[in-house]
Amino acid sequence: MNSRSSVLLVLDGAQTGSIKAQLDQVTDDLLESLPPAGSFCASARRGLIARYSAVLEGNFIYWMTGAYLAARSEEAQAIIMDNLLEEVRDSHPLMLRKFTMAAHAQPSAADALAVHAHLSSVRLFIGRLAAPPILAMMAFFESFIQRFMPYLEELAQRQGSAEIEYTQVHGVCDVAHSEGLFRALEAELALAPHSPEPTDSLFEGVHLLRALIESIFQGPSSAFA
Numbered sequence: 412m413n414s415r416s417s418v419l420l421v422l423d424g425a426q427t428g429s430i431k432a433q434l435d436q437v438t439d440d441l442l443e444s445l446p447p448a449g450s451f452c453a454s455a456r457r458g459l460i461a462r463y464s465a466v467l468e469g470n471f472i473y474w475m476t477g478a479y480l481a482a483r484s485e486e487a488q489a490i491i492m493d494n495l496l497e498e499v500r501d502s503h504p505l506m507l508r509k510f511t512m513a514a515h516a517q518p519s520a521a522d523a524l525a526v527h528a529h530l531s532s533v534r535l536f537i538g539r540l541a542a543p544p545i546l547a548m549m550a551f552f553e554s555f556i557q558r559f560m561p562y563l564e565e566l567a568q569r570q571g572s573a574e575i576e577y578t579q580v581h582g583v584c585d586v587a588h589s590e591g592l593f594r595a596l597e598a599e600l601a602l603a604p605h606s607p608e609p610t611d612s613l614f615e616g617v618h619l620l621r622a623l624i625e626s627i628f629q630g631p632s633s634a635f636a
């Protein structure tokens with residue numbers, strides 16, 4: 412984590428345009444922290460894919476379901492439902508499993524342990540079912556995933572994989588998903604126009620998810636930090 416993103420996460424109003432710009436900056440910082448995909452040894456490559464899979468395969472739909480349970484506006488509920496329908500109907504977890512297997516990167520116990528602490532924090536945050544911060548987190552997540560796909564795909568290809576359905580689908584559809592989730596966030600914030608969420612509270616899940624993504628990137632060395 413660098414100081415620039417920390418500063419950006421402690422600021423002004425709740426307009427979604429401003430929020431989106433701040434979340435884009437968090438993604439910029441995360442992606443800039445990555446070394447070139449070609450610089451990884453095979454073990455580090457496998458580990459990053461495995462930890463990504465350990466977090467995403469079993470949790471994405473769970474967290475989106477949390478967003479649905481938390482949402483109060485019909486507009487937000489409809490947007491989240493569309494997202495969930497696509498995830499379930501097209502079995503995105505199976506897509507990710509195929510991608511991970513083809514890259515010889517199925518998660519081990521060590522991979523699960525490396526993300527355990529930060530993953531637990533995100534799960535507990537979701538369990539509080541506060542709609543605006545969950546939607547801010549999921550909008551950020553969709554946008555991050557979309558921009559991370561080319562890098563993830565390159566790592567897998569360097570593992571000898573030709574399986575690209577997961578990365579291709581998520582490099583495209585998550586653009587629309589992320590925009591939809593920002594509209595859902597707008598709808599939830601509009602329910603309480605006179606008591607806007609303080610930005611630090613609105614971004615609580617973003618902070619937690621950023622730390623989790625950093626543990627995906629960094630591996631076991633960050634597991635007990």
Ligand SMILES: [Fe+2]
Binds near residue numbers: 498503581
């Ligand atoms: Fe998906």
